[in-house]
Amino acid sequence: MIELAVAIGFAAVGLGTIFCLIRLALGPDAVDRALALDTLVVNAVALIMLLGIAQATAIHFEAALLIAMLGFVGTIAFCKFMLRGDVIE
Amino acid sequence: MSGDLLPWLGQALVALLLLAGSFFLVVGSWGLLRLPTLLQRLHAPTKATTLGVGGILIASMVHFLLEDGRLSVHELLITLFLFLTAPVTAYMLAKAQLHRARLEGGLPPTGRPVGWATFDPAASDPDPDRGLRPDRGG
Numbered sequence: 001m002i003e004l005a006v007a008i009g010f011a012a013v014g015l016g017t018i019f020c021l022i023r024l025a026l027g028p029d030a031v032d033r034a035l036a037l038d039t040l041v042v043n044a045v046a047l048i049m050l051l052g053i054a055q056a057t058a059i060h061f062e063a064a065l066l067i068a069m070l071g072f073v074g075t076i077a078f079c080k081f082m083l084r085g086d087v088i089e
Numbered sequence: 090m091s092g093d094l095l096p097w098l099g100q101a102l103v104a105l106l107l108l109a110g111s112f113f114l115v116v117g118s119w120g121l122l123r124l125p126t127l128l129q130r131l132h133a134p135t136k137a138t139t140l141g142v143g144g145i146l147i148a149s150m151v152h153f154l155l156e157d158g159r160l161s162v163h164e165l166l167i168t169l170f171l172f173l174t175a176p177v178t179a180y181m182l183a184k185a186q187l188h189r190a191r192l193e194g195g196l197p198p199t200g201r202p203v204g205w206a207t208f209d210p211a212a213s214d215p216d217p218d219r220g221l222r223p224d225r226g227g
Contacts, residue, residue, distance in 0.1 A: 031185050046114055
């Protein structure tokens with residue numbers, strides 16, 4: 001039962017990742033692309049957690065936490081750059 | 090019978106949480122793709138996707154609690170972090186979008202006598218240009 005749910009989850013999150021990539025390619029504005037990258041990071045965290053459940057290991061948590069933190073800092077840096085023209089003033 | 094029922098219920102709970110999380114994740118990403126304007130697009134990933142990834146993380150926590158009998162706090166840490174940072178990210182993206190729309194003159198009317206709160210300082214504001222100058226001098 002869990003295997004089936006994990007397989008469906010992989011398919012759904014993969015589909016979501018494809019949607020994000022399409023928005024990343026289309027995105028009429030830079031803000032759209034920053035938002036697509038942020039959603040891509042969230043999808044990547046979900047994919048890593050699904051991989052952890054599928055392989056029954058707990059070594060992926062640190063990677064997921066690091067990716068989530070890097071995604072947050074990266075999005076804030078993008079927004080700061082778009083707002084002020086500089087990341088650190 | 091009861092020794093068999095409890096693991097089955099746990100597995101059903103994990104599968105349900107996984108399916109719900111995947112559903113919200115795909116709905117959020119689909120909303121990001123198909124909603125027409127950016128301020129509308131901002132809704133889908135920052136709410137639905139965060140809820141979806143929270144569901145998957147809690148499913149993973151319950152799964153490892155049932156498998157190994159130990160409570161894993163990593164997932165709770167990631168969930169907490171994502172739930173704390175998603176509003177900040179949404180706020181910053183909305184602010185960047187308002188700033189760019191204002192520079193291009195494409196800011197929609199608010200429908201009220203006052204303008205957008207970010208750009209329409211109160212009359213008693215001692216420094217009405219605060220936050221709008223390109224350089225703050227340090």
